[in-house]
Amino acid sequence: MNSWSRFNIVSVVLGFAFLYLPIVLLVVFSFNESKLVTVWGGFSTKWYVALFHNQGLMDAAWVTIRVALLSATVATALGTMAALALTRYTRFRGRLLFSGMVYAPLVMPEVITGLSLLLLFVAIGFDRGFVTVTLAHITFSMCFVTVVVQSRLLSFDRSVEEAAMDLGATPVKTFLEVTLPIIAPAVLSGWMLALTLSLDDLVISSFTSGPGATTLPMKIYSQVRLGVTPEINAACTLLIGFVAIGVIIASIMTKRREVQRVRDEQAAFAGR
């Protein structure tokens, strides 16, 4: 059963090739000596050096990072609050409508979200730039945080909060000292999700951005239209590297926690 049949090998190779060939090509050609993207001219890291001297790309990267950090943080705060309201106050009027409306951006085409935000900013005469991009990113990433945090809250034992209040903690202290630390992993993964979504968003950013607030995806896209340079390949390779490192760290942490939990449980039974 476990032996490698020819069929198995072929399907694995084909599957992985389908998934990763484009990315591998991109990474390989980022180390290309030649200026031509599709012709191999020997190994070189010169495009990475050039990348760090490309002021336009570096500025765009800096904007992207600031937008992502700020929007992810605000979206996490708002999304967590929405999740709390939706799970805790199950009887308020219009709950169904509210929960439906919080989830709507999940399935809303990005073009529509982007366009409606653009119309809003134009209507109220808001100059487009860093602030509008950030606001737009908060808008579309908030609901993802809500989904993640809400699923954690559904399995949350309310009596823990009651116990805190019973022991003299006010509702605010109960939230800060008991609820928040317990749901922190979910809040953190909501934040990570919002951060990732903001980092690679192109459509909504294009609608809501203005001069001086070009994000990295926008910059890359506009440069590609003028022709792909190995510099872009280098930038993308770095991005892939960051994402890969993040994913690996997150999975190692999850794995470690799981192992720790199992060990703790064994200790508990042994120490009984």
Next chain:
Amino acid sequence: MKSLGNIRRSFAPWTDPDAKPFITFRNVTKRFGDFTAVDDLTLNIYHREFFALLGASGCGKSTLLRMLAGFERPTSGEIILDGQDIAGIPPYKRPVNMMFQSYALFPHMTVESNIGFGLRQDGMPKNEIAERVTQMLKLVKLEQFAKRKPHQLSGGQRQRVALARSLAKRPKVLLLDEPLGALDKKLREETQFELMDLQQELGLTFVVVTHDQEEAMTMADRIAVMSHGKVIQVATPAEIYEAPNSRFVADFIGDVNILDGKVSANGNGKIELAVNEGFTIRTTTANGPTTGSAAGFAIRPEKMKVTRAAPADASVNAAQGEVWDIGYLGDMTVFYVKLDSGKVVKASMLNAQREVEDPIAYDEKVWVSFGETAGVVLKD
């Protein structure tokens, strides 16, 4: 002096008309939408009492406890604790603490910070908190587990942490919601007595909610039997068992045979009952129902005798039947006797001897009989 049950109590403030109740529920009603969880309930609990609220799930006992803790507000009526109406006070300002059924330990804190949580909320100085926490750990014998997290503890240890945490603030009243529900039988029995000792030692008032009658009988000074949001009877365990005030209580606590009939004579503190099973019951009773009225008679299985020979006076409190079923439980044997009328009654006999000469067999003709003080008359 004769008293109900094989127990003598020195602590009985409820019999003293001058004693002031520590907790009073006065005409308390709690509704959730159309559902009435607690229905116009009035109840007194005394200082240092171990009080049990007993009932099936949904009878309102937990709601009553949660109102005392402050998690629910009564729809109407007042709750007085130590002379103060606490109905409107939020839970974090009440001098009561609760031990939760799920223990509700804070999973992200160690055992010692769990226990010290309430003290930190009060702004107690650090060294005093440490001292009190050590004292509490010692009380529940968990000194070596201070640095552990709740998930590194066994069920019994978690229960102790929950107990220590709820006692750390030295509350005026400790509320316990099914405190032993999650423990296995052996641990439960040990812990029952530990809780009782602790309550004695600390001189606290305990209010415990339970659906386990054995637990309530063992631990409590008094039990309130509840049903559908009302208290049916409040009395000591012995009174509840030996003198239930209603068919519900008689049936709810322990095993019982209930025989229905009509009162045929009443006088001199005794009444006679012609029961539907075709025999006469004569029993002592304080003020039984009047002649001619319908009444029930409740008798516990262990108060009935099963014999082959007819009792000396077979004209009252004796009926014939045949053995329908026998259950051997080790400490006792339960006989299900089908009376001539067709009703099956349950009688149990203590197995005080290891060897029995010619025991009663299935399908044998037998007599069941009992004394004049063996059962109680039920008016409802």
